[in-house]
Ligand code: AOF
């Protein structure tokens with residue numbers, strides 16, 4: 001029994017709802033992953049989390065599991081319940097019909113079709129409504145969705161792996177492997193939680209990478225509730241001259257692939273399942289802002305960049321990277337090996353400033369999460 005005015009209980013319940021929300025991060029996109037709890041007193045009557053797009057939202061899952069016991073319950077939900085008819089009917093209507101007494105939401109839904117209307121509708125139905133509890137934890141877990149709703153494009157994170165001397169490949173291009181198995185499994189998890197994996201033709205030609213999600217490599221962290229079949233993110237290849245051969249692993253049929261090329265690229269006979277879109281060219285290569293716009297139209301919340309130093313450097317310089325995820329391995333690759341980024345700078349005043357969000361050890365390697373400064 002938690003003894004106070006109820007606010008400690010509210011925090012505990014919302015913290016649990018956030019845990020449940022995270023369990024849907026591999027399946028919910030382009031929907032935000034949301035967690036929901038129905039509670040009476042200190043007892044959790046049911047839990048629900050967002051299913052695949054077009055299927056039930058978190059609140060509906062929790063209501064279904066509770067049945068008639070939902071009447072009079074308090075609802076803890078990590079995002080404002082929706083009030084619109086999207087791929088599914090409004091959660092607000094289902095909550096009202098079930099007769100819940102109180103709704104505690106962590107944050108408003110940034111979707112302009114909802115944005116406060118869900119909370120208002122619940123209040124109008126006589127339900128006690130509060131919003132903002134643990135918002136500082138709720139927003140980061142659906143950051144890509146929030147950015148897509150607010151600024152029109154999702155979150156772009158660039159993943160890099162380097163040696164202690166900041167090298168990412170030998171002069172020959174050989175780069176397998178710099179980091180150990182735990183770090184590579186960590187990348188698999190990042191991929192699985194992404195809507196798109198962006199790379200360049202240089203990386204594809206050098207590594208013949210598949211860039212698919214292999215759930216067996218991180219099965220230990222999938223959670224018991226994980227439905228079978230993790231979603232395969234869209235593989236996006238920037239290949240202005242259409243140099244990637246039809247036999248490349250990245251064009252395999254086991255995951256969707258979008259090949260972006262220049263308008264005047266030579267014709268190529270690629271497998272029919274590979275979607276090809278022409279993008280205008282910028283100063284060097286495809287116009288990267290247009291590339292990101294193309295991904296926004298495809299409702300990509302989370303975009304993981306896994307490419308070589310040239311494209312990563314260009315994206316960083318264009319201000320299109322929101323976060324760098326850098327794995328640093330305890331090895332030295334020497335001075336003829338390739339650098340982390342192709343970004344020629346002359347003066348100390350030109351240096352790109354980064355803010356460290358997180359540093360942690362992953363197996364024998366270190367993972368830095370960094371945000372480029374605005375200026
Ligand atoms: C909720 N609970 O679990 C989620 C919500 O097309 P639909 O019907 O699936 O609606 C998608 C929108 O619903 C999505 O853009 C976001 O605004 C909201 N997501 N809302 O009540 C949930 N995932």
Ligand code: ZN
Pocket residue numbers: 057058059081082083089090091092
């Ligand atoms: Zn909903």
